[in-house]
Amino acid sequence: MQATDIGDPDYFHRVVECQWACPAHTNVPEYIRLIAQGRYSDAYMVNRDSNVFPGILGRTCDRPCEPACRRERVDGSPVAICRLKRVASDLRDDITDRLPRAPAEKNGKRVACVGTGPASLAVANDLMPLGYQVTIFEAAAEPGGLMRTSIPSFRLPAQVLEEEIGYIVGMGVEVRYDTPVTSLAALCRDGYDAIFIGSGAPKGKDLEIEGRHADPEHVHIGLDWLKSVAFGHIGSIGSRVLVIGVGNTAMDCCRTARRLGGGDVKIMARRPRRFFKASPWELEDAEEEQVEIIVNHAPRRFVTEEGRLVGMEFDVLEWDEEATRSRTVDTVILPCDDVILAIGQENAFPWIERDLGMEFSSDGLPVIDAVTLQTRLPGVFVGGDAAFGPKNIIWAVAHGHEAAISIDNHCRGVPVEERPANRMTLTSQKMGLTEWSYNNDYNPSPRQQMAHVDLAKRFNELRLEVELGFSAEQTMREVQRCLNCDVQPVFQAPLCIECDACIDICPVACLTIAPDTDSEASLRSMLTVAAENLDEALYVSEPLAQTGRIMVKDENLCVHCGLCAERCPTAAWNMEKFDLRLGRAGMGALL
Amino acid sequence: MPSIKKPLIPLAAMPTNEIGLTMRDYEGSMSTLCAGCGHDSVTAAIVRALFELSIPPHKVVKLSGIGCSSKTTAYFDSAAHGFNSAHGRMAPIATGANAANRDALYIGISGDGDSLSIGAGHMVHAIRRNVHMVYVIENNGVYGLTKGQFSASADIGSAAKHGKANTVAPIDPVMLALSLGASFVARSFSGDKEQLVPILKAAAQHRGLALIDVISPCVQFNNHNGSTKSYRYVREHELREIEPDFISTGREIVVDLPRDGSVMVAMHDGGLVRFRTLPAEYDPTDREAAMHYVNQAHARGEIPTGLLFVDESVPDVHELNHTSETPLVELPFEELCPGSTELEALQQSFV
Ligand SMILES: Cc1cc2nc3c(=O)[nH]c(=O)nc-3n(C[C@H](O)[C@H](O)[C@H](O)COP(=O)(O)OP(=O)(O)OC[C@H]3O[C@@H](n4cnc5c(N)ncnc54)[C@H](O)[C@@H]3O)c2cc1C
Ligand SMILES: Cc1ncc(C[n+]2csc(CCOP(=O)(O)OP(=O)(O)O)c2C)c(N)n1
Ligand code: SF4
Ligand code: SF4
Ligand code: SF4
Ligand SMILES: [Mg+2]
Numbered sequence A: 001m002q003a004t005d006i007g008d009p010d011y012f013h014r015v016v017e018c019q020w021a022c023p024a025h026t027n028v029p030e031y032i033r034l035i036a037q038g039r040y041s042d043a044y045m046v047n048r049d050s051n052v053f054p055g056i057l058g059r060t061c062d063r064p065c066e067p068a069c070r071r072e073r074v075d076g077s078p079v080a081i082c083r084l085k086r087v088a089s090d091l092r093d094d095i096t097d098r099l100p101r102a103p104a105e106k107n108g109k110r111v112a113c114v115g116t117g118p119a120s121l122a123v124a125n126d127l128m129p130l131g132y133q134v135t136i137f138e139a140a141a142e143p144g145g146l147m148r149t150s151i152p153s154f155r156l157p158a159q160v161l162e163e164e165i166g167y168i169v170g171m172g173v174e175v176r177y178d179t180p181v182t183s184l185a186a187l188c189r190d191g192y193d194a195i196f197i198g199s200g201a202p203k204g205k206d207l208e209i210e211g212r213h214a215d216p217e218h219v220h221i222g223l224d225w226l227k228s229v230a231f232g233h234i235g236s237i238g239s240r241v242l243v244i245g246v247g248n249t250a251m252d253c254c255r256t257a258r259r260l261g262g263g264d265v266k267i268m269a270r271r272p273r274r275f276f277k278a279s280p281w282e283l284e285d286a287e288e289e290q291v292e293i294i295v296n297h298a299p300r301r302f303v304t305e306e307g308r309l310v311g312m313e314f315d316v317l318e319w320d321e322e323a324t325r326s327r328t329v330d331t332v333i334l335p336c337d338d339v340i341l342a343i344g345q346e347n348a349f350p351w352i353e354r355d356l357g358m359e360f361s362s363d364g365l366p367v368i369d370a371v372t373l374q375t376r377l378p379g380v381f382v383g384g385d386a387a388f389g390p391k392n393i394i395w396a397v398a399h400g401h402e403a404a405i406s407i408d409n410h411c412r413g414v415p416v417e418e419r420p421a422n423r424m425t426l427t428s429q430k431m432g433l434t435e436w437s438y439n440n441d442y443n444p445s446p447r448q449q450m451a452h453v454d455l456a457k458r459f460n461e462l463r464l465e466v467e468l469g470f471s472a473e474q475t476m477r478e479v480q481r482c483l484n485c486d487v488q489p490v491f492q493a494p495l496c497i498e499c500d501a502c503i504d505i506c507p508v509a510c511l512t513i514a515p516d517t518d519s520e521a522s523l524r525s526m527l528t529v530a531a532e533n534l535d536e537a538l539y540v541s542e543p544l545a546q547t548g549r550i551m552v553k554d555e556n557l558c559v560h561c562g563l564c565a566e567r568c569p570t571a572a573w574n575m576e577k578f579d580l581r582l583g584r585a586g587m588g589a590l591l
Numbered sequence B: 001m002p003s004i005k006k007p008l009i010p011l012a013a014m015p016t017n018e019i020g021l022t023m024r025d026y027e028g029s030m031s032t033l034c035a036g037c038g039h040d041s042v043t044a045a046i047v048r049a050l051f052e053l054s055i056p057p058h059k060v061v062k063l064s065g066i067g068c069s070s071k072t073t074a075y076f077d078s079a080a081h082g083f084n085s086a087h088g089r090m091a092p093i094a095t096g097a098n099a100a101n102r103d104a105l106y107i108g109i110s111g112d113g114d115s116l117s118i119g120a121g122h123m124v125h126a127i128r129r130n131v132h133m134v135y136v137i138e139n140n141g142v143y144g145l146t147k148g149q150f151s152a153s154a155d156i157g158s159a160a161k162h163g164k165a166n167t168v169a170p171i172d173p174v175m176l177a178l179s180l181g182a183s184f185v186a187r188s189f190s191g192d193k194e195q196l197v198p199i200l201k202a203a204a205q206h207r208g209l210a211l212i213d214v215i216s217p218c219v220q221f222n223n224h225n226g227s228t229k230s231y232r233y234v235r236e237h238e239l240r241e242i243e244p245d246f247i248s249t250g251r252e253i254v255v256d257l258p259r260d261g262s263v264m265v266a267m268h269d270g271g272l273v274r275f276r277t278l279p280a281e282y283d284p285t286d287r288e289a290a291m292h293y294v295n296q297a298h299a300r301g302e303i304p305t306g307l308l309f310v311d312e313s314v315p316d317v318h319e320l321n322h323t324s325e326t327p328l329v330e331l332p333f334e335e336l337c338p339g340s341t342e343l344e345a346l347q348q349s350f351v
Helices: A009-015 A017-021 A028-036 A040-051 A054-060 A070-075 A081-090 A118-130 A158-169 A184-189 A222-230 A248-259 A280-288 A393-412 A455-460 A472-481 A501-505 A520-525 A563-567 B038-052 B068-075 B090-100 B112-118 B120-129 B173-179 B193-205 B231-237 B287-299 B317-321 B340-350
Strands: A110-114 A133-137 A174-176 A194-197 A219-221 A240-244 A264-268 A292-294 A297-305 A308-319 A326-335 A338-341 A380-382 A423-428 A430-432 A487-491 A511-514 A538-540 A550-554 A573-581 B060-064 B081-084 B105-111 B133-139 B184-189 B209-215 B238-247 B263-266 B272-277 B303-310
Touching: A009 A017, A009 A423, A009 A573, A017 A028, A028 A040, A028 A081, A028 A472, A040 A054, A040 A081, A054 A081, A054 A158, A054 A393, A081 A472, A110 A118, A118 A133, A118 A158, A118 A194, A118 A393, A184 A194, A194 A393, A219 A222, A222 A248, A222 A338, A240 A248, A248 A264, A248 A280, A248 A338, A248 A455, A280 A292, A297 A326, A308 A338, A380 A393, A487 A550, A501 A511, A501 A563, A501 B038, A520 A538, A563 A573, B038 B068, B038 B133, B038 B193, B038 B209, B060 B068, B060 B090, B068 B081, B068 B105, B068 B133, B090 B105, B090 B112, B090 B120, B090 B133, B090 B317, B105 B112, B112 B120, B112 B133, B112 B173, B120 B133, B120 B173, B120 B209, B133 B193, B173 B184, B173 B209, B173 B287, B173 B303, B184 B193, B193 B209, B193 B238, B193 B303, B231 B238, B287 B303
Parallel strands: A110 A133, A110 A194, A133 A174, A194 A380, A219 A338, A240 A264, A240 A338, A264 A292, B060 B081, B060 B105, B105 B133, B133 B209, B184 B209, B238 B303
Antiparallel strands: A297 A308, A308 A326, A423 A573, A487 A573, A511 A550, A538 A550, B184 B303, B238 B272, B263 B272
16 A cells, blocks of 8 residues: 555645635634643633634534534534534633734735625735735624625624734724625726725525515525615514525524514424535524524415505425425415514626626626636635525635735736645644644543523513623533544654554554555455544555555544654654644635 | 552443443453453453353353462453462362363452462363363463572573573473363463454363463563563464464354365354464374474474464263353252162162
8 A cells, every 4th residue: 555645735635624624724623722721821822823703603603613513423513613613702801912913014016805794804804914915894883794684793793803803803804884886897997906896695596486575574595684684674473474495594593583573483394304505503593592493384475455465375395205296285375473584595796897808607606617717807816605505604704715816916916826835834734652642541531511591581681692601611521522633643653563452452443554555445354453533644654664554544443642753662653633724715825 | 560450431332242342341340460460451352251251240250379460360351250269279179170070150360470380280181171260370480479589391491591401391381281181271461362353262262271371471571681471572472373262152164165175164053163383284183293293393493373282072070070061069969869768778879
């Protein structure tokens, strides 16, 4: 077998499952260890480096890292990565003097961004310290995009939002509020060196069925309705509310409705529960607030009496196993006072002239390069929900970093395809014979549950944050659930005397000294425990000195406990911390 | 010693045996031996063998003397019974325990110092009596525990770590056992579980004393260049020709009968051992041939390993002594001690 190239930054990055799964590649285990040491500000800064908005994301992130977490394989529940991010944010000291600063002397390049959503803000965050002059145009009166207008403040308090946006705008970004960009052509004529479009997917989908326009006052489009609530234009709703849809928007709509007077709020779903788009935790939160979830009901028409909405008619469906085909078994009318439509978001670019050369695909999205995010118009880039349709905040941030690289290249006359390389370091964690600079013991604690504010209290106070955050005890337990996947057992074949000590001690039987072979499949089958998870790599050594066999570690099973390194008489195994240095705007020049 | 206990991690992939236990259920406390000690590998092989045989952990009795090797009984099967005796006294303790309760699996762990010097007399008599037990010598050529003095198994010419080469002739436990009429004699290597585990499984099913001489390097005092019991030396000189292949009781026996000239031996407890021998003429049931083979290999400087000899027909300690079928521990007190009238009658019968 070809020995594994651990010098390739991707190799160990994949082992750090959470970091690999995070679109912005946040160094999760590192910040969790810092929290364990009480170094909250450091933990915050590690987060901020990658995801820019630790306080916001610590409350709202879609957390693709958690399903990927190795701990899930061990005891069925991932580390509460997102909640710990909030701990770092809540308990940090004043970190303002550690924030990046814009130099007094500018580099003479001007960049325009459209929208103050997370995507544009991330672009500004990366470009301001490099001396760019960034101007953001925002249609609304306040910054934040959907983070402010759609995510209810009982999930994301305004103060958290303001603080973290302030860190970026405070570098001297020029934000023009109440200034919708109405023509890209005009913007182009303003002589900016680059333009970033972070205008989001601002349009909530409508449902054109019978009776839709009979009582428009009581049929709301979720996105607009949430925005009106956020800006204080709407303060009440009828007592019986039907919310159509099963995504994030639906969940936020139903919970908001409960706070505005909706006593009987129902989520109406076409398909069975396991096909819902909302995350399991969002469903739990909604159900905790006594929202009823009704499955297998497809809307048929709005029922009105004398111009007043009184109910909605549904087909009751029966689905096949994979919910691909359905048949109607019944029709029912459910009475209601209001209906909120939360069936999806759409992109809309009415302000972009189609004759500028910016090309759009048939689904209405701009044609862009997946890596550089450049449109067919050189110097014009798109990111966030505007790029590939609605995603989430962390993706918008990741796009922001990439777009900043492209913009920086573009402005320096470097091809946008030339990305600064990811680099890595491996640092020994050995402190003594069997002592490490991380806590390598396995902690069997179960995942800690988040405490919530009383139901009565939260229904009274629209903006009261529901989640209380972890207590000190919960934090202490939760941080120790992390398996430190970034601390890698690193192997040096020439040192191994093939004594089997590491193999015997490994608590998960993930090591094998195997005869060398050409076939990975046969190697996988001959390991101590057959390596059946093909998504996970095998760490394969050079041939060993005494027998020419190879040391093989199944990355799927390793829990990074360090026992192999403790039992190895020759330190052929050593625990080394993998630190990924992501390529960022401004680094290109250093290479 | 590791800084943490080997954690119990509930990974779904962990296989279970016929009685629903995982390999982890056969482990003992954390080893305090030097990292890389061969003895720990032998421990791991025992854990695997017990697991694969589905032996109820409490049906095992662990016995040992003094030495690093003798400490290892603490590191497997913590649910077993055990006795850590005085230096060299593992064999008599095992004999006594076995006499009292014939219905358990006796695993004696000893060292080359423990068995070939201070305990040599005891070992010799346990072999003669064919005590029903697995007798493992973890052989490293030195007294590890007392800092690496040569033991009686050190080869002539083998160099000490910081000193002279040994000049006194070694005792080879394999030849000793064969000459004493042992009924099961094997040699293996701690670094070769593929061979050691089946040997241990066969030994556990043998009806008398199964002697296994396991070369088990002392990384601390006898793993340098010039040692004949180092990992490297053993790997370079091991003659791995006689491969036992343990087949446990049940369905598998029907299939795969030897057609390649290999030899099958039925074990007392119903298992089968199949020998795949490279020298086709090797007969592991022929004591003289075995002695000849081992001698020849030694003369060539090779270390023959494998299950070298087995004879299931040799009567064990219980047959030899006509002991009760029911273990003594299970006999009611009245039967075990019939009273002074009976004693008097017995004494009268001698007059
Ligand atoms: C109800 C709801 C709940 C959500 N909950 C979560 C959550 O919990 N976690 C999560 O990660 N994601 C969530 N999302 C998704 C997330 O909010 C978005 O993916 C993210 O905000 C996208 O960021 P963006 O920068 O691309 O654009 P946006 O946040 O959409 O910001 C775009 C900005 O551009 C402005 N703009 C648009 N056109 C123009 C123009 N022509 N001129 C000037 N300004 C313009 C808009 O006013 C807006 O401020 C949720 C979305 C919704 C609808
Ligand atoms: C009666 C008695 N004499 C001497 C000793 C000292 N002593 C302890 S262990 C040992 C030798 C152990 O050698 P071995 O059995 O080969 O075990 P190893 O440590 O090499 O595994 C000796 C001589 C003792 N404990 N008791
Ligand atoms: S760190 Fe070493 S001992 Fe621990 S699980 Fe991974 S390979 Fe096994
Ligand atoms: S413990 Fe060290 S020397 Fe022994 S087999 Fe493992 S890596 Fe090799
Ligand atoms: S001294 Fe030798 S025999 Fe004893 S534990 Fe250390 S390596 Fe093993
Ligand atoms: Mg010894």
